[in-house]
Amino acid sequence: MKFKDQHIISMREFSREMIDHILNAAEKMEPIAHGKHKSDLLAGKVLAVLFFEPSTRTRMSFETAMIRLGGDVLNLGSVDASSIAKGETLADTVRVVDGYVDAIVLRHPKEGAAQLASEFSRVPILNAGDGAGHHPTQTLLDLYTIKRESHLEGIKIALAGDLKYGRTVHSLCYALSHYGAHITLISPKELSMPEEIISDIVARGAKIVETDSIEDAINDVDVLYMTRIQKERFPDPAEYQKVANRLKVTMETLKGVKPELKIMHPLPRVNEIDTRIDDTPHACYFKQAFYGVPVRMALLGLVLGAIE
Amino acid sequence: MTEIETELRVRRIENGTVIDHITSGKALIVLKILGLPDSSHGVVSVLINSHGIYGKKDVVKIENRELKAEEVDRIALIAPNATINIIRNFNVTRKNKVHIPSFVEGVVGCINPNCISNSNEPITSKFKVTTEDTGLKLRCFYCARVISENIAENLL
Numbered sequence: 001m002k003f004k005d006q007h008i009i010s011m012r013e014f015s016r017e018m019i020d021h022i023l024n025a026a027e028k029m030e031p032i033a034h035g036k037h038k039s040d041l042l043a044g045k046v047l048a049v050l051f052f053e054p055s056t057r058t059r060m061s062f063e064t065a066m067i068r069l070g071g072d073v074l075n076l077g078s079v080d081a082s083s084i085a086k087g088e089t090l091a092d093t094v095r096v097v098d099g100y101v102d103a104i105v106l107r108h109p110k111e112g113a114a115q116l117a118s119e120f121s122r123v124p125i126l127n128a129g130d131g132a133g134h135h136p137t138q139t140l141l142d143l144y145t146i147k148r149e150s151h152l153e154g155i156k157i158a159l160a161g162d163l164k165y166g167r168t169v170h171s172l173c174y175a176l177s178h179y180g181a182h183i184t185l186i187s188p189k190e191l192s193m194p195e196e197i198i199s200d201i202v203a204r205g206a207k208i209v210e211t212d213s214i215e216d217a218i219n220d221v222d223v224l225y226m227t228r229i230q231k232e233r234f235p236d237p238a239e240y241q242k243v244a245n246r247l248k249v250t251m252e253t254l255k256g257v258k259p260e261l262k263i264m265h266p267l268p269r270v271n272e273i274d275t276r277i278d279d280t281p282h283a284c285y286f287k288q289a290f291y292g293v294p295v296r297m298a299l300l301g302l303v304l305g306a307i308e
Numbered sequence: 309m310t311e312i313e314t315e316l317r318v319r320r321i322e323n324g325t326v327i328d329h330i331t332s333g334k335a336l337i338v339l340k341i342l343g344l345p346d347s348s349h350g351v352v353s354v355l356i357n358s359h360g361i362y363g364k365k366d367v368v369k370i371e372n373r374e375l376k377a378e379e380v381d382r383i384a385l386i387a388p389n390a391t392i393n394i395i396r397n398f399n400v401t402r403k404n405k406v407h408i409p410s411f412v413e414g415v416v417g418c419i420n421p422n423c424i425s426n427s428n429e430p431i432t433s434k435f436k437v438t439t440e441d442t443g444l445k446l447r448c449f450y451c452a453r454v455i456s457e458n459i460a461e462n463l464l
Contacts, residue, residue: 110423112424113424116429
């Protein structure tokens, strides 16, 4: 399978075979990610980290992945202090930076930014989230978490929260459709999954149920994937409070769930998961955050041609 | 209406293009797509809600201009049943149905204000075009947002 010099833009372009290949590579990276083994797989390689909006976890896990594999990281730093503040286009920024480095990780507030960057870059672009569009590396680490902590084939999973703007759940749905997933979508009506995404994933073989109540779905699923309802989307704070409090997992919610239920969350959480759940075997979100490192190590190794 | 009556309302052209079987009511959008009327060209005639074999239709006749392929592609997005007749010396020398392109570039603007194609980048908008039972669907190449209604309103 050929990943060398490939851009990683959207989950839509990934076949199941490609996903499985990345997840298998990530598994081999885990001891290095834990710091148990040393590696110089990417020695001499430089990764540019272009984050046009903040995302501490994604940025740090990419940087950790590169450093753990012996490579170096060049960080754009604050957008306010860069040429972007002077009005430079993304296309020009990419054309400058690709001369300095071997791969570029891009996070950008505009949807489609990674696709644009890939048209101008001579080195692989790894999309670390573009607007409400796609965030494929998050999806791959989500899949890896499901694989390691539960199972992927025929998974019964509930996705809850802001399904309209939450890019992590959009990409995850596309990917899960490869595994014959039974997906329950839980959201307030005004934040439901866009119709075009639902029709796409149903066409790919996923089974979809929609509801607005966590309690209706939680007892039947292997994984509950919570997302944050983004306060900034609501012009009226009272409306936000109404919705935010409706989708909350508490110790009470967990009565009657499968013992092996895993609760995931891309983090940061606000109040959608009671902190008392952190100490239960259901909590999986901090492990999930760690799994970003081996998955991103695998991707960097693959696109830079250090592994096949 | 007899042929003579039609002839009186919209006269024949010597050279140019007749776009026939335009979806009823869409003729003015076809003119917009073609940048007409344009003083550098000949007479443009428009027939709206004309009676055709398959029901009402619009017809546009343009003197002294033959359409380019990309112009025909644009017309296909809003009038998928249109036919393009090239007229030379009062005779139809070529008659083609428009075909719906599988991909259009620089024709339609994305409806997503947060799409990168709506910013100051050196790119043109691009859409993958699909035809479904419910009609045409345009999926933005950049942000994947789908336009399925009011395509004409988003023409560039």
